Amino acid sequence: MALLNNDKDILPLSSIAELLTAKVRTLKMYEDKGLLPKKTDGKKLYSINDVKIIAFVHYLASAKKINANGIKYITEMLENNMDEKNKADFLDIVETKMEKLSGIDVKDVDII
Structure with a gap:
C-alpha cells in the first residue's frame, strides 16, 4: 500500500466545511479575503496540509475573534518565518488544542 501524500489536492471546500463543522459560505468568505492557501491550477481542491491551515484560520476567526x-x-508570519518541520509541529499543537474545544466554544462566523 502506498503512503498517503498530504500535499495532493483532493478535497473541495464542502468536504472541509463538513470536517470542521463550519459553513461552506464561511470558508468561501475566507477564500475571498485571501486567507486560504492559494490555488493556481484553477481547481479549488485542497490537500490535508491545507486543511490544517484552513482549520487554523477558522479557529483564529471564530474562537479568537481575530x-x-x-x-x-x-499566517504570513507562519509561512515566511518557519521551516516546514516547525510549521508542521506548530499546526499539530494547534490541532491538539482545537480538538479539546467543544462545538459551543467555536461558533461559525459569517462576518470577518
Missing part, C-alpha cells in the same frame, strides 16, 4: 488583517499577518 479579523481578516490579523489572520493574514499571523
